[in-house]
Amino acid sequence: MLENQTCVVTGASRGIGRGIAEELGSHGANVVVNYRSSEAAAHEVADEIEAEGGNAVPLQADVADQDEVDAMADRVAELYGPADVLVNNAGITIDKKFENMTKDDWETVVDVNLGGVFNATNAFFEDIKAADEGRLVNISSVVGQQGNYGQANYAATKSGLFGFTRTLALELASTGSTANCVAPGFVETDMLEEVPERVQQKILDRIPLSRFATVDDVAGIVRFLASRDSSYMTGQVLAVNGGMEW
Numbered sequence: 001m002l003e004n005q006t007c008v009v010t011g012a013s014r015g016i017g018r019g020i021a022e023e024l025g026s027h028g029a030n031v032v033v034n035y036r037s038s039e040a041a042a043h044e045v046a047d048e049i050e051a052e053g054g055n056a057v058p059l060q061a062d063v064a065d066q067d068e069v070d071a072m073a074d075r076v077a078e079l080y081g082p083a084d085v086l087v088n089n090a091g092i093t094i095d096k097k098f099e100n101m102t103k104d105d106w107e108t109v110v111d112v113n114l115g116g117v118f119n120a121t122n123a124f125f126e127d128i129k130a131a132d133e134g135r136l137v138n139i140s141s142v143v144g145q146q147g148n149y150g151q152a153n154y155a156a157t158k159s160g161l162f163g164f165t166r167t168l169a170l171e172l173a174s175t176g177s178t179a180n181c182v183a184p185g186f187v188e189t190d191m192l193e194e195v196p197e198r199v200q201q202k203i204l205d206r207i208p209l210s211r212f213a214t215v216d217d218v219a220g221i222v223r224f225l226a227s228r229d230s231s232y233m234t235g236q237v238l239a240v241n242g243g244m245e246w
Helices: 015-026 039-051 066-080 103-113 115-130 142-146 152-175 197-204 215-226
Strands: 006-009 030-035 055-060 085-088 135-139 178-184 237-240
Touching (some): 006 015, 006 066, 015 039, 015 085, 030 039, 066 115, 085 115, 103 152, 115 152, 135 215, 142 152, 142 178, 152 178, 178 215, 215 237
Parallel strands (some): 006 030, 006 085, 085 135, 178 237
């Protein structure tokens, strides 16, 4: 399905990013496993993909630093040629009530979650435009749709990805390349494990399917959007949230 396609996944050393990288690798893609500081974990992901017969390489770059992302893009070109698919997954949280949030708390999250998307898209945009049906996939969140207590900075960045994605979809349309967005609900990752059980139960009570998403639930949707099966979809936000209303 993705044979000989070069797919760059930011923030791919853990959680949803890892699941996406492994899913794309299992369908024949050349996967770039981007990481900021988790070198051992990124190598583990790449090794896992290759152990299953895929092709992957871990590459370090802090998405908040344009120079580092540009250097990664140069290395991708050396290894595989132009990228075909970019998955903007890297993101962070600094959770506080707004009245306790500092300007630094705000800017740090914005610099990674929105600035990082700009930087990576900027570095690979010409590749995506020139590709035979290139793909841009941005990972947002249900929090960008609904808001969430104590996450004003995070919610603002994830909501911002909707407008960014739809605008890029319009600008890419004449090239045949697409831009889409995935908005996961609450996913079974180490971040969710840190949420108190009573809060987890309150969240579950709002989910019609009565379970949290798995990483595979999200990764499968990303793989679809990265493939030619989604060639007539662009500018869309796909909610993977078990039926939560927003």
